[in-house]
Amino acid sequence: MKEEILRIPINKEIDVLIARREIKGEAERIGFRWIDQTRIATAVSELTRNIIKHAYKGEVIVNKDDGGLEIICQDEGPGIPDVEQALERGYSTTNSLGIGLIGAKHLMDDFKIESNDSGTKITTYKKLK
Amino acid sequence: MAKKNDKKEIERLRRENEEYKKLIEEMSEGFAYLEEDLTFSFTNPACDSLFGVPEGGLMGRKLEDFLSSEAAKDVRKKIRTKKKNKKNVFEMEIKTGDDKRGYLLIRSNSQLDEKGRFAGSFVFFYDITKRVRMEEELIFERGLLDSLLSTIPDHIYYKDKESRFIKVSKSLAEWFGMKSMDELMGKSDFDFFTEEHAKPAYEDEQEIMKTGNPIEGKVEKETHPDGRITWVSTTKVARYDKKGNIIGILGISRDVTEKRFWEIEREEKMEAQKEELIALSTPVIDVWEGVLTVPILGALDSERASRVSEHLLTQIVRKRAGIAIIDISGISAVDSAVADRLIRTAKAVRLVGAEAILTGVGVEIAQTIADLGIDMGGLKTMSTLKDGLRYVISRKKMSVEEEKNG
Amino acid sequence: MARLTCMHLGEILVVPIQEELHDTAAEEAGEKIIREADNSNIKGVAIDISALDIVDSFLGRLLQKIACGLRAMGKEVILVGIQPEVAVALVELGLYLEDITTAFELDSALEKLREMINEDSK
Numbered sequence: 001m002k003e004e005i006l007r008i009p010i011n012k013e014i015d016v017l018i019a020r021r022e023i024k025g026e027a028e029r030i031g032f033r034w035i036d037q038t039r040i041a042t043a044v045s046e047l048t049r050n051i052i053k054h055a056y057k058g059e060v061i062v063n064k065d066d067g068g069l070e071i072i073c074q075d076e077g078p079g080i081p082d083v084e085q086a087l088e089r090g091y092s093t094t095n096s097l098g099i100g101l102i103g104a105k106h107l108m109d110d111f112k113i114e115s116n117d118s119g120t121k122i123t124t125y126k127k128l129k
Numbered sequence: 130m131a132k133k134n135d136k137k138e139i140e141r142l143r144r145e146n147e148e149y150k151k152l153i154e155e156m157s158e159g160f161a162y163l164e165e166d167l168t169f170s171f172t173n174p175a176c177d178s179l180f181g182v183p184e185g186g187l188m189g190r191k192l193e194d195f196l197s198s199e200a201a202k203d204v205r206k207k208i209r210t211k212k213k214n215k216k217n218v219f220e221m222e223i224k225t226g227d228d229k230r231g232y233l234l235i236r237s238n239s240q241l242d243e244k245g246r247f248a249g250s251f252v253f254f255y256d257i258t259k260r261v262r263m264e265e266e267l268i269f270e271r272g273l274l275d276s277l278l279s280t281i282p283d284h285i286y287y288k289d290k291e292s293r294f295i296k297v298s299k300s301l302a303e304w305f306g307m308k309s310m311d312e313l314m315g316k317s318d319f320d321f322f323t324e325e326h327a328k329p330a331y332e333d334e335q336e337i338m339k340t341g342n343p344i345e346g347k348v349e350k351e352t353h354p355d356g357r358i359t360w361v362s363t364t365k366v367a368r369y370d371k372k373g374n375i376i377g378i379l380g381i382s383r384d385v386t387e388k389r390f391w392e393i394e395r396e397e398k399m400e401a402q403k404e405e406l407i408a409l410s411t412p413v414i415d416v417w418e419g420v421l422t423v424p425i426l427g428a429l430d431s432e433r434a435s436r437v438s439e440h441l442l443t444q445i446v447r448k449r450a451g452i453a454i455i456d457i458s459g460i461s462a463v464d465s466a467v468a469d470r471l472i473r474t475a476k477a478v479r480l481v482g483a484e485a486i487l488t489g490v491g492v493e494i495a496q497t498i499a500d501l502g503i504d505m506g507g508l509k510t511m512s513t514l515k516d517g518l519r520y521v522i523s524r525k526k527m528s529v530e531e532e533k534n535g
Numbered sequence: 536m537a538r539l540t541c542m543h544l545g546e547i548l549v550v551p552i553q554e555e556l557h558d559t560a561a562e563e564a565g566e567k568i569i570r571e572a573d574n575s576n577i578k579g580v581a582i583d584i585s586a587l588d589i590v591d592s593f594l595g596r597l598l599q600k601i602a603c604g605l606r607a608m609g610k611e612v613i614l615v616g617i618q619p620e621v622a623v624a625l626v627e628l629g630l631y632l633e634d635i636t637t638a639f640e641l642d643s644a645l646e647k648l649r650e651m652i653n654e655d656s657k
């Protein structure tokens with residue numbers, strides 16, 4: 001039974017802070033360990049920053065189910081030209097987009113990107129342990 | 130001339146008589162004439178057999194011979210009543226042998242004398258033994274069912290094809306807060322549970338009635354409109370009519386809420402124990418002031434590494450430790466993944482402001498690290514815990530006295 | 536504008552970061568730290584982030600840049616109060632901040648910083 005618990009618009013820089021704070025609070029309420037709360041908050045920070053920097057406008061949707069938390073970041077930006085390449089690069093790159101994506105991928109349990117020139121949707125999942 | 134007519138008349142009467150006699154002889158119902166004192170003075174063969182005697186054996190015997198004394202009184206009263214224009218019909222139980230019993234329906238037509246007193250009776254006897262026996266059995270079984278339904282703590286319910294209640298146990302009526310079992314008639318699960326339980330239960334029953342396959346021992350969560358939640362173990366089977374058609378279901382649900390509660394408690398306790406065990410299996414030991422040691426035993430998968438990190442880091446901050454010695458002499462295997470996790474843990478230790486030292490890196494492990502070309506990233510490694518402690522001493526510039534003791 | 540109160544303790548500049556900073560505010564804060572430290576009296580800077588429970592890759596790399604800038608100016612740098620969960624997240628992001636000295640509280644941080652400054656003057 002999946003239910004939507006948060007939907008936060010990401011339009012200004014400060015929304016990054018708001019989103020990660022709100023979602024960290026939810027994670028705590030649901031019962032995630034502090035370490036996972038931080039991972040989730042950091043991942044949200046990375047992904048929403050990407051929205052501000054590259055797509056200018058988007059939103060975060062948080063869904064809860066019995067197994068954990070699903071966090072979807074989507075925007076109507078120009079899309080990521082080469083998703084695979086962006087994910088492959090290591091930390092030595094100066095491309096902040098790639099760093100943000102890789103970082104979020106490591107912090108969350110599931111990670112999926114759908115991107116084309118009308119927008120990007122990143123679906124992540126953290127299991128409640 | 131009169132003689133000839135008379136002869137014909139007599140012949141006719143004789144023939145009629147013969148016919149009536151035949152009729153009475155051959156009919157299956159018992160027919161008898163009882164005298165004023167209820168002695169048999171005429172019986173047909175059927176009557177003889179009903180009373181279990183050979184032909185003619187009833188002659189001169191009294192009806193009360195075949196009745197218990199109480200029944201005799203009752204029957205005597207009933208036969209000796211002349212009801213005007215009303216057929217005198219009643220049932221009686223007779224003893225036809227030592228332990229043989231039968232039931233007869235009596236149709237009595239009393240005869241009165243010129244003074245209006247009872248003089249005797251024409252009686253028809255019908256054997257109703259079978260019917261009475263069946264009725265008795267039915268009442269007996271009904272009694273069994275009713276006592277079952279009113280005393281058994283399990284919830285028993287008979288439902289029709291639309292899953293509406295037909296008959297239920299008292300315990301179920303009470304479970305729903307109803308005063309009597311009749312109040313449930315025609316209602317269904319939807320009247321007493323929220324849809325969360327009622328819907329799947331209904332679907333189960335419809336499936337049973339479609340396929341004939343029963344459900345046995347299914348643990349279900351009952352959701353009540355007042356918010357109450359209970360757990361039951363349910364068995365449901367299809368009900369059939371005599372022709373073998375499915376006409377409903379019979380179900381029995383046993384309350385296992387307490388059991389479930391304990392199960393959940395136990396599961397939670399086991400989780401807590403598991404956590405404790407994990408914490409125990411990687412104990413963080415105070416070696417000296419400001420020095421912590423964590424021996425890692427067994428396998429180090431990513432889940433475990435994560436927990437070790439958390440535990441270690443929290444302890445470092447809490448105890449204000451400056452050095453964390455991670456001993457891996459008890460670790461089962463070191464591959465690049467494990468090495469990677471160890472390095473990450475060490476780096477996190479450094480970020481928090483302490484120094485991490487890896488000990489227990491024996492010859493084999495050193496070889497594996499070299500073979501795999503793992504870059505330990507500047508992490509200090511020592512082959513034994515002792516070496517690690519010695520290093521710590523020199524770092525902390527401990528006094529010679531303490532070194533002697535250590 | 537980021538409200539940042541830097542404290543001068545002799546030769547050491549202590550910068551406590553008390554609140555969450557979004558990207559632009561963080562960069563401004565970084566600039567302010569560099570400006571304040573650009574003073575011949577200051578030999579070392581302690582940046583205290585013990586109040587932060589979330590540090591992401593942007594802030595992590597910004598801290599690295601600030602430390603780099605300060606060292607380029609000849610100042611010693613120490614990062615104070617990285618919380619355990621922040622440490623784990625940073626490590627998982629691959630940000631090891633290896634060229635920055637760390638301490639988990641201000642007392643030991645100041646001690647370490649003084650040691651480092653003394654080393655320099657030798």
